[in-house]
Amino acid sequence: MPSVLLTTDKFAPHAGGSAVVYTEWCKRWPAERVRVITREYPGGAEFDAKQAFGVVRVPYLDIPKVRMPLLWLRLFLATLREFRVHRPDVFHCGQVLDVGGYAPWMKRRFGVPYVVHLHGEELAHFVRRPSSERRLRTVLAAASGAWCNSHFTERLLRECLGYAGCLVLAHPGVDTDRFVPGDGAGIRRRLGLDDGPMLLTVARLMRRKGHDRVLEALPIVARRIADVQYVVAGTGPDEARLRRLVGSSPVRERVRILGRVTDDDLVPLMQTADVFIHPNRELPNGDVEGFGIVFLEANSCGVPVIGGNSGGTPDAIRDGETGFLVDPNNVEEIAERTIRLLEDRSLRERMGRAGREWARQFSWDDAARKVWELTERVAHAR
Numbered sequence: 001m002p003s004v005l006l007t008t009d010k011f012a013p014h015a016g017g018s019a020v021v022y023t024e025w026c027k028r029w030p031a032e033r034v035r036v037i038t039r040e041y042p043g044g045a046e047f048d049a050k051q052a053f054g055v056v057r058v059p060y061l062d063i064p065k066v067r068m069p070l071l072w073l074r075l076f077l078a079t080l081r082e083f084r085v086h087r088p089d090v091f092h093c094g095q096v097l098d099v100g101g102y103a104p105w106m107k108r109r110f111g112v113p114y115v116v117h118l119h120g121e122e123l124a125h126f127v128r129r130p131s132s133e134r135r136l137r138t139v140l141a142a143a144s145g146a147w148c149n150s151h152f153t154e155r156l157l158r159e160c161l162g163y164a165g166c167l168v169l170a171h172p173g174v175d176t177d178r179f180v181p182g183d184g185a186g187i188r189r190r191l192g193l194d195d196g197p198m199l200l201t202v203a204r205l206m207r208r209k210g211h212d213r214v215l216e217a218l219p220i221v222a223r224r225i226a227d228v229q230y231v232v233a234g235t236g237p238d239e240a241r242l243r244r245l246v247g248s249s250p251v252r253e254r255v256r257i258l259g260r261v262t263d264d265d266l267v268p269l270m271q272t273a274d275v276f277i278h279p280n281r282e283l284p285n286g287d288v289e290g291f292g293i294v295f296l297e298a299n300s301c302g303v304p305v306i307g308g309n310s311g312g313t314p315d316a317i318r319d320g321e322t323g324f325l326v327d328p329n330n331v332e333e334i335a336e337r338t339i340r341l342l343e344d345r346s347l348r349e350r351m352g353r354a355g356r357e358w359a360r361q362f363s364w365d366d367a368a369r370k371v372w373e374l375t376e377r378v379a380h381a382r
Contacts, residue, residue: 002379003033003086007079008094009071011038011055013047016204017293018119021149021172021367022094026053028368035086037078039071056082072098083110089379090115090144096122097135104142113144113382115374120153120290120312121208127160128286136161144378147371149291150312168374171315173364174296181302181356184272187265193256196227197342200273200303202266202294205236208287210279210308210328215245215255220335222251225342229254233261233269270301274348275341280308281328292316296362299323299355304348306337322355 006026010019026034031052039060048055058074061067079099082088083106091107091114093100103114116139126132140146140157145166148154157163188195199221203209214230221228232242232255239257246255261269270276276298280289288311295305295316307313308328319325324337341348 001030001033002089002375003035004029004090004092004375005035005037005079005082005086005088006092006094007037007075007099009039009075009098010094011036011041013043014041017172017291018094018117020293022117024173024364025368025371027051028365029053029372035082035088037075037082039075075099076102079106083112088112089382090375092375093117093139096139097126097132100139100143101135103139107142111382113378114142115145115147115378116140116143117147118153118157118290119149120156121286121288123153123156123161124282124288124311125286127156133161140165144381145374147374150315152288152312152315153290166374166377168370170367170370171362172291172293172296173362173367174293174300174359175364176300176356176360179267179270179297179300179359181352182268182271184268184270187268187272191256191258191265191269193231194227194229196229197225197274198272199228199230199275199277199338200233200269200298201231201276201278202233202261202270202298203278204234205232205238205242206287207238208280208283208289209238210281211238211242212245213279213281213328213331213334214277215242215249216331217335217338218249218254219251220332221338221342222254224339228342229256231255231269231273232257233259233266235260267301270298270303273298273301273303275306275338276303276323277306277334277338278308279306279326279328279334280310280313282310289313295323296359299352300359302352302356304341304351304355306334306341318354318358322351322358 012023034053036055040057058078091112093116096116100116140163148169246252282288291312298305305323307317309325317323326333
């Protein structure tokens with residue numbers, strides 16, 4: 001059974017999608033054969049103490065302009081020490097350039113094969129920059145395997161970058177025992193939300209997520225659904241701009257930006273939503289949604305979803321069955337689909353039931369098994 005080292009800047013208790021993916025895999029892999037190198041994060045020590053696998057954390061100093069270069073240097077040095085002391089059988093690169101950039105050297109120096117992990121948004125961004133594309137091709141040429149989260153990511157890898165090596169496509173999963181249907185009793189009252197129809201977005205506040213498109217569509221929706229409210233949970237770099245948009249909106253009293261919500265509040269908040277809306281889009285620089293675990297989480301709670309027909313999102317939503325895929329730049333279409341769901345309770349309930357069954361097909365156990373089987377193939381080939 002191979003020993004594995006995973007180096008990544010994102011790992012639990014970080015709540016981002018890639019952090020969730022890596023954490024769920026490691027929880028299901030043979031614990032005594034797995035070690036993780038990652039960054040410090042609030043609550044990290046408490047999380048690590050509960051795990052059967054080993055976690056090494058490097059300091060993270062939130063200093064503008066130098067924080068990420070300094071972090072990548074520390075991750076590299078910690079990885080180098082780990083190679084010298086433990087010499088893993090397979091090296092997993094959580095980020096294709098920031099970690100994968102030194103993987104070919106590690107392979108030559110220590111004879112350890114590596115696997116790259118690809119989430120879509122980084123590929124779509126890097127292939128637009130010649131210097132980054134050249135680095136990508138160098139990393140991929142020496143890689144012994146690759147994981148992709150969606151068909152969109154696989155197409156980028158195969159068709160745009162010409163990768164012909166060993167590859168596994170394994171969609172992220174969802175915890176259907178945690179994300180369950182319910183009425184979210186008390187959450188609206190506790191957070192000071194109204195009782196009217198509720199649109200919900202849970203996502204990092206970034207331009208590609210499409211919060212601004214919902215804000216543009218909301219006045220159209222409000223003309224038909226007078227008591228509609230739009231609730232946003234999350235923080236991020238686009239927060240200041242979004243708050244300015246809310247302040248200038250004719251229906252600003254219908255919008256609440258909650259900021260970060262606790263793990264305890266997340267499921268009840270999804271349960272009490274009438275529609276989960278996240279019209280993600282691809283930006284001119286290539287920033288795009290690689291998959292969209294949050295759509296599965298909302299569906300698992302029995303809530304219909306609206307997502308942008310962009311990137312890997314079509315792998316997460318069955319258009320017309322578990323929700324709607326919309327043109328993320330067409331505000332009228334976003335408003336029309338939203339109104340249709342809010343006005344038709346039977347449609348919401350039907351899509352919610354279908355979404356729950358759809359979410360059951362995305363298993364963390366299956367995803368972790370597929371990536372571990374790739375690990376074993378790489379180790380045996382070595």
